[in-house]
Amino acid sequence: MTEEDFIELAKSTEGYSGSDITVVVKEAMMLPVRKCQSATKFRQTPDGFFVPTYPTDPMGIDMNLHTMPDPSKLKAPDLQTEDFFAALARIRPSVAQGDLDRQI
Numbered sequence: 001m002t003e004e005d006f007i008e009l010a011k012s013t014e015g016y017s018g019s020d021i022t023v024v025v026k027e028a029m030m031l032p033v034r035k036c037q038s039a040t041k042f043r044q045t046p047d048g049f050f051v052p053t054y055p056t057d058p059m060g061i062d063m064n065l066h067t068m069p070d071p072s073k074l075k076a077p078d079l080q081t082e083d084f085f086a087a088l089a090r091i092r093p094s095v096a097q098g099d100l101d102r103q104i
Contacts, residue, residue, distance in 0.1 A: 005081045012085070015093030027087035032076040040064055049075040 013021060039052030041060030050073050053060040068074060 001081050009081075009084055009088075012088050013093070015095045015097070017093070017095050020091065020094050024084065024087045024091045027091055028083040029079060031083040031086060032079060036074060036076050037065060042068065045075065049073050051075050051077060 013024070016024065035052045040062065041053050041055055041057055042050040042063055043053040043057060043060050044050055050061075050063075050068060063069075065071065065074070
């Protein structure tokens with residue numbers, strides 16, 4: 001992630017408590033796992049691992065986690081900045097402006 005990504009994420013977390021941010025991070029970390037769970041096509045990497053790919057990928061192999069020849073060769077996609085923004089879209093802040101005003 002770039003410094004600009006961190007700044008944009010920080011701006012997007014106004015009203016989030018520390019606990020809320022923990023939930024956002026855990027949700028973001030689960031998104032690559034969910035991509036593996038829902039994938040119907042996987043691409044084999046040069047080192048023999050399988051990574052999920054788009055259903056329209058012509059290089060993709062039709063399979064899912066249950067039909068994968070060697071599940072130990074599954075590799076989840078790397079965590080991306082977009083995963084954090086997707087998690088922020090799902091997890092809402094719990095701190096109300098009135099609560100913040102009372103702390104001043």
